[in-house]
Amino acid sequence: MARKTGASGAATLKAIRQAGLKLMAQHGYEAMSLRHLAAEVGIQAGSLYNHIATKQELLVGLIRAHMEELIRALDAALDGHDDPADRLRAFVAFHVGTHLLKRQEVYVSTFELRALERTNYAKVVRLRRRYEQRLTRILDDGKARRRFVFDDTRVTAYAILAMLTGVCTWYRPKGRLSRQAIIDIHTRLVMKGVGVKSRVRTAAKIGVKSAAKAKSAAAKGRAKRPAHKPRPARAA
Amino acid sequence: MARKTGASGAATLKAIRQAGLKLMAQHGYEAMSLRHLAAEVGIQAGSLYNHIATKQELLVGLIRAHMEELIRALDAALDGHDDPADRLRAFVAFHVGTHLLKRQEVYVSTFELRALERTNYAKVVRLRRRYEQRLTRILDDGKARRRFVFDDTRVTAYAILAMLTGVCTWYRPKGRLSRQAIIDIHTRLVMKGVGVKSRVRTAAKIGVKSAAKAKSAAAKGRAKRPAHKPRPARAA
DNA sequence: GTTAAACTTACAAGCGTTCGTTTTTATGCA
DNA sequence: TGCATAAAAACGAACGCTTGTAAGTTTAAC
Secondary structure (H helix, E strand, O other): OOOOOOHHHHOOOOOOHHHHHHHHHHHOOOOOOHHHHHHHHOOOOHHHHOOOOHHHHHHHHHHHHHHHHHHHHHHHHOOOOHHHHHHHHHHHHHHHHHHHHHHHHHHHHOOHHHHHHHHHHHHHHHHHHHHHHHHHEEEEEEEHHHOOOOOOOOOOOOOOHHHOOOOOOOOOOOEEEEEEHHHHHHHOOOOOOOOOOOOOOHHHHHOOOOOHHHHHHHHHHHHHHHOOOOOOOOOO | OOOOOOOHHHHHHHHHHHHHHHHHHHOOOOOOOOOHHHHHHHHHHHHHHHHHOOOHHHHHHHHHHHHHHHHHHHHHOOOEEEOOHHHHHHHHHHHHHHHOOOOHHHHOOOOOOOOHHHHHHHHHHHHHHHHHHHHHHHHHHHHOOOOOOOOOOOHHHHHHHHHHHHHHOOOOOOOEOOOHHHHHHHHHHHHHOOOOOOOOOOOHHHHEOEEEEEEEHHHHHHHHHHOOOOOOOOOO
C-alpha cells in the first residue's frame, strides 16, 4: 500500500501536531512513543517522517508556536491600557483566560522543558523571560506610580504567575465555575495582593452556574472520562 | 565478582532512593533508566532488584513517603494555633519552608503523578486531598469567623497552593533572598489576598542578604551547575 | 553454613529512525 | 484537454540500541 486517497500533507501535519499535543500533555514527551502518536493520527510510524524531522523537533515546534502566540496575544490584550491597575487586570484576565482554553499547550510548554535539548531549551527560556517581563514591568510601573504595594518584584511576579497558571491543573470546562468567574476570583486575589482595591464584579453575581446545572454537568464529565489519569499533576 | 566488602542493604536502599529522587527530579521518571540509576548508586542494574521490587514501586514509595511526612509535619506546625489568621500564617510558613528544602521530593510528587499506575495514583491523590483539606478548613473557618474575605474556598485554596508551591521552580539556595524572606513575602501576599492586614516583618529588614554576598554566591552557584538543564520547569 | 548483596548474562519488547517501495496527486508540455 | 513525469505521502520491514526485568552465580557477612 502507499499514499491514501485524499491524503494532504498540511492536514496530516496539523493532525500530528494536535495528537502530539494531546499525548504529550497526557503522558509526557518521553512516555509518548512515535508509534503511539502515529496510531492516534491513523498512519504508520515511519510516515511521520514525511512531516516532521525528529520527535524533538515536533516538541520544540509546539512549544515555540505556543509561546510566540502567547506573547503576541498578550501584547494585544495589554494594548490601550495605561494605568498600572488596568494593565494588571488585563494581564490576569488574559493569562487565566487563555490558560483555561489552552491547557494542553500550557502543560507541554511548562512541564516538558526538561526534555528539550540545550539550544532549544535556551531559546524557549528566552521566550518565557520576554513574557514574564510584561508582568514585572507592570508591577514596577505600578510601584513607581505608588499604585501598588508589594515587597519584591521578581518574587511577586513569579508568585502571581504560578498562581494563575495553576488553574490548568484543576479546571474542567463543565465544572462548577464559568471561565469568567474563575478570572474574576483570580483578579481579585492578585489586586488585593498588590494592594489595590479591586472593582471586579463578584463571582456570585455573574459567573457561578446554577447548582443543578453544575452538578449534572460535573457528573457527565466524570462519567465521560476514561476513569484513570485524566490529568497529570496538580501542585500540592 | 559478587558482594562487595562493606555493602549494607539498608545503606544501599537509602542511596537508591536518594539517587532516584535526584534523577527523577532532573530528568523525569520515564527518562530515568534503571541502568542510569544503578550507575549513580555505583552498582549494576540487576542489583537494584535486591532492594526494590519494580521501578514503579520505587516511584510510589518515594511519593507516598514524602506526602505522608508532609501531612504529619503540617499537623505539627499547625498545632497550638487557634486563630484562623495565625493558622494560615503557620500554613504558609510551613508550606513554603519545607518546599524550599525538599524541592526534589516536591518535583517528583507533583510532576510525576502521571507515571503512576491506576491504584497508586488513586492513593496518592487521596493523600494530597488530605493535605489540601487542612488549608480549606482554615479558609472556611476564617470566613465563618469573619476574619477572612474571599470568594470561593476551593479556588482560593488551589490558587494559594499553586502560588506557594511555585517557589520550587526558581529558588536557589545561594540566591538573593533568604528562606525567611521568601516565606515573609508569600505570607504577606496570601494574607492580603484573604483580606487580613499582615503583621509580618518586612523582608528588607530581616531577610535580604547583602548585595555583595548574594552576587558572589550566585556566581558560584552558576559556575558549579553543569550549565545545561539544571532545572526542569517553571510555570509560565 | 546460611543468607544477603553484589555480579554477569540474557531476554523479549519497545524505542526513534531509515529505507526502499507503492500509490496518489500535482505539474509541464503536446 | 490528454498524457508523461515528478513530487508527495503513505506503506511495511528493518536497523541498532535501550529498556525493565529475570535468572543463575559468586562472595562477604552474620
